[in-house]
Amino acid sequence: MENSIVKLRGYKDGLHLIINPKVSLTEVEAAIRDLLNGMNQPLAGTSIHIDMTTSPLTSDDLKDLETHLTENYDLVVSGVNIYDEKNESPILAAPATHSISPSLTTDNHPNFEQAQVVRQMIRSGQIISCLAGSVIVYGDVNPGGEVVAAGDIIVLGALRGNAHAGAHGKLSSVIIAMELVPLQLQIGSYVNRPPIDQKPRGYPEIARVGAEDIIIVEEFIKF
Numbered sequence: 551m552e553n554s555i556v557k558l559r560g561y562k563d564g565l566h567l568i569i570n571p572k573v574s575l576t577e578v579e580a581a582i583r584d585l586l587n588g589m590n591q592p593l594a595g596t597s598i599h600i601d602m603t604t605s606p607l608t609s610d611d612l613k614d615l616e617t618h619l620t621e622n623y624d625l626v627v628s629g630v631n632i633y634d635e636k637n638e639s640p641i642l643a644a645p646a647t648h649s650i651s652p653s654l655t656t657d658n659h660p661n662f663e664q665a666q667v668v669r670q671m672i673r674s675g676q677i678i679s680c681l682a683g684s685v686i687v688y689g690d691v692n693p694g695g696e697v698v699a700a701g702d703i704i705v706l707g708a709l710r711g712n713a714h715a716g717a718h719g720k721l722s723s724v725i726i727a728m729e730l731v732p733l734q735l736q737i738g739s740y741v742n743r744p745p746i747d748q749k750p751r752g753y754p755e756i757a758r759v760g761a762e763d764i765i766i767v768e769e770f771i772k773f
Contacts, residue, residue, distance in 0.1 A: 555581035569602040575611045594624035597745045721759045730755040
């Protein structure tokens with residue numbers, strides 16, 4: 551069941567709530583209520599991604615929407631994908647109407663001068679830690695492996711384990727991987743746990759803390 555404002559779709563990486571928010575937050579929440587109440591099977595406890603195009607919704611609106619989904623439907627919002635309205639591909643920037651805090655407007659480029667380069671696969675049980683800069687991994691990070699960095703984390707392979715960027719609280723840190731299918735992402739104190747058995751999307755992705763104070767995962771285009 552769907553309407554013109556919201557749709558619910560299952561993809562390889564999990565359940566996606568697709569929102570076309572050309573209306574107010576109140577109307578979006580009403581559309582979600584109609585959609586979920588019309589389903590035969592409850593979704594309590596399910597992790598979902600929110601997909602939307604650039605819209606008039608503010609960062610506070612997105613926070614309220616996440617709270618609404620959590621408190622009223624027991625859904626776990628695992629990420630927000632913001633798409634370019636013209637070509638429907640994810641974009642790097644948050645909607646222009648969002649007010650981004652000063653901590654998020656600093657230079658987001660990785661600091662390669664202080665980067666630790668790891669030229670091997672990170673196996674289960676291995677922990678790579680660089681608390682003075684960024685980490686670049688030439689290889690995969692397997693499930694059970696972990697990478698921790700004070701700055702950014704760049705994985706030139708598949709990230710299937712855990713990654714914690716901005717370990718000292720730097721919220722402008724990012725996590726980039728050629729295949730981003732982690733067990734857990736963390737940037738500063740913000741944590742994202744993707745759905746179990748999430749599949750690669752087929753293109754590099756970047757994870758960052760958005761203006762709505764949750765980790766957003768998007769297609770990686772360029773620095």
